[in-house]
Amino acid sequence: KQWYQRRVAITAGIDVFVFVFDVSPTGLDFVKQYNMMETMLKNLGKPVVLAFAKYDIVELKHLEHLRDFTNRKKVPTVEVSAKENINVDQVFTLVARLAKSKSFPKLGIVSYEDRQTALKAEKEEVTRLYNYMVELTVVDINITWSEFKKYNSQSRDFVNFCHLFGSKKARSIFQRHMRSLTV
Helix, strand or coil, rough: CHHHHHHHHHCCCCCCCCEEEECCCCCCHHHHHHHHHHHHHHCCCCCCCEECHHHHHCHHHHHHHHHHHHHHCCCCCCEECCCEECCHHHHHHHHHHHHCCCCCCCCCCCHHHHHHEEEHHHHHHHHHHHHHHHHCCCCCCCHHHHHHHHHHCCCHHHHHHHHHHCCHHHHHHHHHHHHHHHC
């Protein structure tokens, strides 16, 4: 009875839980995480999203066992790498959809591999466009980084590149181009 009262108090007002399962070889003990996840799924009575964290360095030997379990229990899973920024947003999107629907809607979660491929292509395209913009707009060897940055602060190519790679990398490409102008 005490456990039930605590459980009700803890879960009151919570629509969805996220269980972050570290699938890396250096992560938490697999068995402990697995047992905690199993207990959580049995006792919560609320939807649970399982996030396979550190998927960029996944330990494959346990993954098949996890997949079998989550498929049997029909637990929505998302393969995540915060380091690579892959599918992090998918966890929050799924939580919002589950909370809104109060059931398990058709999920449509993008796999880690598909998202990684798409992100790589996006990075290549953003880099190509930024390099093209730098080559096209920087023709005066007297322009400074501050002037260039101020002039291009509203440029979609500049903003996208800085968002993905940071202004330090953008400046590095700018400086490399400036050096090529003086040769």
